[in-house]
Amino acid sequence: QVQLTESGGRLVQAGGSRRLSCAASGFSNDNMGWFRHSPGKERELGAAISWSGRNTNYVDSVKGRFTISRDNTKNTLSLQMNTLKPEDTAVYYCAASGRAWDTIVGGNNLDFGSWGQGTQVTVSS
Secondary structure, eight states, X not given: OOOEEEEOOOEEETTOOEEEEEXXXXXXXXXXXXXXXXXXXXXXXXEEEOTXXXXXXXXXXXXXXXXXXXXXXXXXXXXXXXXOXXXXXEEEEEEEEOSOHHHHTTXXXXXXXXXXXXXXXXXXX
């Protein structure tokens, strides 16, 4: 299993930006994703990136505002979040999957075998 550690969460004002990072023990062959979970809502796959970095996928609510990226030489995954909204408030989790890209973009968290501990992002209005 890949060991994942997120960082970068904090309180941000609406309209602001924040970059989350995820350090991994090694994931160059895994597809990766950033999930988010807020109270009263199901955990959702906000953004995903293929093992090569060539393919990305976003939930509609973050398209055009969030950018997922990875550096396989440094075993890091990032999520650049711009124009943040109060509804982006959530615990953000980095996750890794050994399953195929076509499978993981379905957003089922059961397809991801490794998880970080999460980092809290709070967007104030």
